[in-house]
Amino acid sequence: xxxxxxxxxxxxxxxxxxxxxxxxxxxxxxxxxxxxxxxxxxxxxxxxxxxxxxxxxxxxxxxxxxxxxxxxxxxxxxxxxxxxxxxxxxxxxxxxxxxxxxxxxxxxxxxxxxxxxxxxxxxxxxxxxxxxxxxxxxxxxxxxxxxx
Amino acid sequence: xxxxxxxxxxxxxxxxxxxxxxxxxxxxxxxxxxxxxxxxxxxxxxxxxxxxxxxxxxxxxxxxxxxxxxxxxxxxxxxxxxxxxxxxxxxxxxxxxxxxxxxxxxxxxxxxxxxxxxxxxxxxxxxxxxxxxxxxxxxxxxxxxxxxxxxxxxxxxxxxxxxxxxxxxxxxxxxxxxxxxxxxxxxxxxxxxxxxxxxxxxxxxxxxxxxxxxxxxxxxxxxxxxxxxxxxxxxxxxxxxxxxxxxxxxxxxxxxxxxxxxxxxxxxxxxxxxxxxxxxxxxxxxxxxxxxxxxxxxxxxxxxxxxxxxxxxxxxxxxxxxxxxxxxxxxxxxxxxxxxxxxxxxxxxxxxxxxxxxxxxxxxxxxxxxxxxxxxxxxxxxxxxxxxxxxxxxxxxxxxxxxxxxxxxxxxxxxxxxxxxxxxxxxxxxxxxxxxxxxxxxxxxxxxxxxxxxxxxxxxxxxxxxxxxxxxxxxxxxxxx
Numbered sequence: 001x002x003x004x005x006x007x008x009x010x011x012x013x014x015x016x017x018x019x020x021x022x023x024x025x026x027x028x029x030x031x032x033x034x035x036x037x038x039x040x041x042x043x044x045x046x047x048x049x050x051x052x053x054x055x056x057x058x059x060x061x062x063x064x065x066x067x068x069x070x071x072x073x074x075x076x077x078x079x080x081x082x083x084x085x086x087x088x089x090x091x092x093x094x095x096x097x098x099x100x101x102x103x104x105x106x107x108x109x110x111x112x113x114x115x116x117x118x119x120x121x122x123x124x125x126x127x128x129x130x131x132x133x134x135x136x137x138x139x140x141x142x143x144x145x146x147x148x
Numbered sequence: 149x150x151x152x153x154x155x156x157x158x159x160x161x162x163x164x165x166x167x168x169x170x171x172x173x174x175x176x177x178x179x180x181x182x183x184x185x186x187x188x189x190x191x192x193x194x195x196x197x198x199x200x201x202x203x204x205x206x207x208x209x210x211x212x213x214x215x216x217x218x219x220x221x222x223x224x225x226x227x228x229x230x231x232x233x234x235x236x237x238x239x240x241x242x243x244x245x246x247x248x249x250x251x252x253x254x255x256x257x258x259x260x261x262x263x264x265x266x267x268x269x270x271x272x273x274x275x276x277x278x279x280x281x282x283x284x285x286x287x288x289x290x291x292x293x294x295x296x297x298x299x300x301x302x303x304x305x306x307x308x309x310x311x312x313x314x315x316x317x318x319x320x321x322x323x324x325x326x327x328x329x330x331x332x333x334x335x336x337x338x339x340x341x342x343x344x345x346x347x348x349x350x351x352x353x354x355x356x357x358x359x360x361x362x363x364x365x366x367x368x369x370x371x372x373x374x375x376x377x378x379x380x381x382x383x384x385x386x387x388x389x390x391x392x393x394x395x396x397x398x399x400x401x402x403x404x405x406x407x408x409x410x411x412x413x414x415x416x417x418x419x420x421x422x423x424x425x426x427x428x429x430x431x432x433x434x435x436x437x438x439x440x441x442x443x444x445x446x447x448x449x450x451x452x453x454x455x456x457x458x459x460x461x462x463x464x465x466x467x468x469x470x471x472x473x474x475x476x477x478x479x480x481x482x483x484x485x486x487x488x489x490x491x492x493x494x495x496x497x498x499x500x501x502x503x504x505x506x507x508x509x510x511x512x513x514x515x516x517x518x519x520x521x522x523x524x525x526x527x528x529x530x531x532x533x534x535x536x537x538x539x540x541x542x543x544x545x546x547x548x549x550x551x552x553x554x555x556x557x558x559x560x561x562x563x564x565x566x567x568x569x570x571x572x573x574x575x576x577x578x579x580x581x582x583x584x585x586x587x588x589x590x591x592x593x594x595x596x597x598x599x600x601x602x603x604x605x606x607x608x609x610x611x612x613x614x615x616x617x618x619x620x621x622x623x624x625x626x627x628x629x
Contacts, residue, residue, distance in 0.1 A: 134422035
């Protein structure tokens, strides 16, 4: 357990010092689209603590508006969303000029095979089952993707 | 070919008999369409007390002089029947029956029940074909063009209707072909036996053949009955299995949905607990950290349970989506080992990890699923061991295989229970005394290992602890990049 605090403390310290590898990730703008407000708050807090700018949206339509109106470095997307499903929203976003190359991570709890296939066609890099990852592990994944 | 009788007695009677059967033909057409595609002849009151009696009366009427009073026979030309007033009744009845049948048929082809629609359509087509043939040959050609050479074929024109009806029966299994065939065969046999009796030349032959005839009758009826019963059973079974499929699907949908609904709150609990422990909410005391760690362990167990339920239905239906990638097994083992360290420590168990430094462990798996396998095995070891040691090892039994082992000093498992341990819903109850869990964990481990071309098993003796192991084939490291 002690090891865990040490790790987070060192990463916080390195944030203050802003190591060369982290510069890309720190200050990057992440759009979080998630319909469960409790989970949204949780991830937002964690990512902000890690130095990210976090935009949030609670449904597909709002998410598409946010994505179109802002320059974002990465999108984290739930698939089961009200109004416009995650993948339908992503398809529309990919059709926009500034949405073509933004990396997308799908963060969900239930996926069907067809959804995964379609998501891959839409350029989704990573599938994360929510219950398998702590927020800090999600942060690590995002840092990995942005570091490339 | 001449089909005219010139006999003054037979000619009117032939015509009357034709009329007589025409009424019955129209009635059976009506009843067939009315009942079709059901098997039971259940008709409404107005059919029973109006249609059938009227048709019967009309048919009797045709045999009297009320329909045709007389038939004039002139040699060399067709006989000319003299119509009587009763012909109007005949025409009305026959035409009403046919039109009524057609209306019912059309109604059924528009039924809400798609099955009834599909079944009735061939009947309608067959009827239309018959109707067109009769109109063309018996009316257009005969009356308008004076070509009467097709008229004698009249009786054949009903064939399309019979063929289409038969098609409907065969295609949609309306009346069971098996029963119909048996009935026809039995009928032929019985008729043959009967003819043989008639052709008998001596009294003993009559007795003998009558015996055969009666025996055939009895066994024929028994045979038909038994086949009918069998078909009935089969139909019932079919209905039941359809129902079962629906229920099974509903169950899976329910499990999926329930699992999904459970996962959202579990994610929040896991996330917030981890964040507090990681210091996102500021410093907390060591004691609080310990409690949170316990809560976290319990939550992880809950997550594993829900994952197992979800996975079983997915794997069994082939809906499981695997993300197969190359991965080092030691990395996966280390991460799962770390997850269980707090719980083992809390129970006061010695918890050791032993991975040889030079081990080859590159495997091709879905690492999330492999994690689940290892977590299930470690979870069992920690759950069932009250004191002593749990050792987790990686081994290299041969250059192409990596072997995982977890050895505990728990109660051990009897041979009898070992045999069924990897089955669905199996739990080592008697020797262990604990009945918690779904009994799905090891079953899923086995399914997943099969998927990854691996093997899984255990070595155990009652009172001497257990070693659960699995082996996976290695992939060549140089093909990693």
